[in-house]
Amino acid sequence: MRIIALSFALATTLLIPSLAQAAPNCTAEPTDKWMPEGAMKAKVAALGYERIKTFKVSGNCYEIYGYTKDGKKAEVYFNPVSGDVVKANIGG
Template identity: 70%
Template sequence: MKTFVAGLVAASVLAPVAAFASPACTSEPKDKWMSEQAMQAKVAEMGYQKIKTFKVTGSCYEIYGYTKDNKKAEVYFNPVTGAVVKAEID
């Protein structure tokens, strides 16, 4: 029983952290998403460069790269519209 309670406590502490890490970008099914190639082209058009990582995170496309001003960027995009949902620029 103690293990079960400890697990619940750990889950309640970690769940908000996991939820904060990746925003909800869309509720649309994946067949409505832009292809990865189309999204990569859109990212380049928006001025992001030197993309080190391009991946699907939850309901988002996510990149790690640089802005056109050469600042580090972690950006989450709506995979249907290509709009920026969350950006952390250093």
């Protein structure tokens, strides 16, 4: 019984941080309703994000890794239908 409890505690400890890093829920719309990647990339640039190192689909979001116009690191999740920012992590 003690081994089962320890295994559960270890699994929970490892799983919770990965759940916290999961992509947000950006849309329930099917991918054929999503903005084309080229149009989204143009919107990202118009919003002031620069030097985009990564542009990808993450769950049901578009996600970028790049920099703000002020030079701060940015990880940003966008609604792929509207292009609105759903979640942004801006660093120093």
